[in-house]
Amino acid sequence: MMTQELLERRSFLKLSAMAAATSVAQAKTGGPSAGVKDGTGIRWDKAPCRFCGTGCHVKVGVENGKVVAIAGHEGAEVNKGLLCVKGYHVGGILYGKDRLTQPMLRKDGVLQPISWDEAITIVAEKIHKDPQKFGFYGSGQWTIPEGYAALKFIKGGLSNNHLEPNARLCMASAVTGYISTYGVDEPAGCYDDLDAADVVILWGNNPAEMHPVLFSRIIDRRTRGETVKIIDIGTRHTRSSEFADSVLKMKPQSDLAIANCIARYLVETDRYDKDFVSKHCNFRIDKDDETRDLMGKASSFEEYKEKLQPYTFEYVSEISGIPPSELQKLAELFADPKLKITSLWCMGMNQHTRGTAINRLVHGIHLLSGHFGTPGNAPTSLTGQPSACGTAREVGTLCHTLPGGRLVAKADDRADCEKIWNIKAGSVNPKPGYHTVKLWEKFCTPTDEGGDITTMLVQVTNPGHTLPNLKKLFTNKSELKDKFLIVSEVYPTATTEIADLVLPAALWVEKNGIYGNSERRTQQWYKQVEPPGDAREDAWMTIAIARKLFEMGHPGMKDLDGNFIFNIKDEQGAAVPVWDYAHYHDLNVDKALYDEYRQFSYKKHKHLAPYDVLAKHTGLRWPVVEGDDGVFRETPYRFSEFSDPFVEKGKGIQFYHSVTKDDRALIWFCPYEAPPEVPDEKYPFWLCTGRVLEHWHSGTMTMRVPQLRQAMPSAYVEIHPSDAAALGLGNGDLAKVISRRGELVLPVWLNGRSRPEKGEVFVPFFDETKLINQVTLEAHCPVSKEPDYKKCAVSIVKHQV
């Protein structure tokens, strides 16, 4: 029988639920927002959702020190009160029973509790022994201050560039695509394009499952009577395909040929936008048939046109499997200047051995056709992690980058950092560190065979689950006794499974934070509940390790005045010993780190809002510029005069960080090239891996939420029914998926959520008990170094129990 207290609490929750839904209904009908009723004992505060890169804002309800309810934030421009199935369960990620609550050191093969003091000392000693053999691996789940602290510590303090985020595995090709096209990273457009586009093209993208709130935004327009055409270009039928007006099933890797085919048609029919191209574009090609680098070489329009010649509808139809008539219809859309076209992509284009090339080509057809720079006309990549843009790309936690779009290889950029950090000139190493695949390969290779990374610190990610070819890049570590793996985590994972030292971490609203989403929107939140047990903030861990090295006499941990490099001061100017956890919350460390980092944002015109301004909003899109009236205003559209304050008056469009220093973007030609591994007699199927609606990436958080786990409890292999019949497989049978690298047994799902073509299979990667990355290939784009998780060759056999 329910107690009175429980009954009252349920009434309060019902009231809140009704108020939240009513306020969104009112917002949709243009009426006043009712807001969520107060007076229930629940304290509400804002935070961005912890999961994907969409950047939805939630309201977090806290009662008696626990998160008890989540509501969509009706005032948030991104989601306008809506949340996806993961988002409305986001509060549950804090409360799995197996939260890690104390540091643990592996002794005699078993993880055993130790104190934080011991743990920090062990890490510092390992690094101090050989600082250049230390690697630091984080992710796009690092908050901006966490990523900034990690970068300053390793690149400024240790003069070591072996810093990588797992974002290398998901959006590095988008970065190289933007930089080699516009000279600067991140999209020019924003989500507002989805409200204005006549046509939305999904390039190997399934937003109905991966970015459902953005997809709802498009579908919502249809329910309001607006016409928006969705073109789905991909290798399998997905939930997004079900809403598409046109589904173009392509053979793996043929997106390169399709984009070239569109460009050829525009040029051959003389229906490209001559005015836009002559004013705003130059042409670019690879240096030669072999070299694939970031900047290539200049090309003439004639040379560009000649290189496109082979990509006729008939030739590309052979490569892609898409009928010539359908290719022509697609090209005709770009040839129509009246249509507003937005292209969206995510992992299909990025996790690609020619990822940089296909990113460039999609930008190229938008530029060539003039579908750029006005609302509804944009090529926009989406990110999978909440701060892949904010932390990996803007802070610059990649092995070759420095904050604010700077590069370790550029002397001026290094000097900027050394000045702001007040450290000795020459402290920042000019040589890029190892990219992700190489970093883990070096860590998992015996030291005497060239494996020169011996200590690895992992924060906010799960490489033991998500790296490709896991045996080579992760599991091999367990046989190497001189390698030391430190993992900061919230739950036991495939990575902690072989860790030598495990550090319990605070999660999401258990700490202050700032994220940057896919549309350049920076979002701040405050700590709302205490972390469990002895779990602590990742930024604190980094500062505490740095301080221990300072005490050990590491010269890089001192600035030019002899002070500790994280010399954080209170409002009166007194240094606060934030490395001592007893003092970590004496002031807002996030604010101190962010305010220092913000100085880096001006050089590339990525101006960030002050911390206190961010705190008042549900996110602001950079560049955020202070007006004469003292108000900080965001920029929805970059490079367009009507929106971007850095575009000179009268220019219309200005690519002010142009590679060619003439305010022009680059239209690239990149040839179609076959993938490195294709199906053959022994391995006759293509394997594509990916995500599902209910789980976020490796499932560490979402598998702890009962609603999500029950809705999608286990990974599976989807296969075409006729292939299944030929192999004697029915729904629910077990199949073994075998590649040259490994094998895995999975239940078969026929005509399930997605439907692969004949000769193709799909396996989601969320399930820790069925690690498909034992099978995948580590081949990567030669420019972005991002691996291709979307295609490798496998065989399928019926598994007899």
Next chain:
Amino acid sequence: MPINGLLINLSDNTSLADEALATMDSHDQLELGEKLDRWIPVVVESQDTRNSHDIHEWIHSLQGVISADVIFASVDQPNSSPKGEL
């Protein structure tokens, strides 16, 4: 015992929409709010997560319902959360 706040988007077809409203109104685990244009806020009080999922699917299956977005969800009490079984 999950509590969810849903926002239901009803069909343009008035008779289908009215029929869906009447069907939902007769369900004893649903509480309907004030209809605004084509939108109706609904609170679902379910016995467990499976029941919650089934009700959501049932609402989706009604002919007069275009979509059902979850706007609010109560978080399970920590002591009713699963032990990670990974």
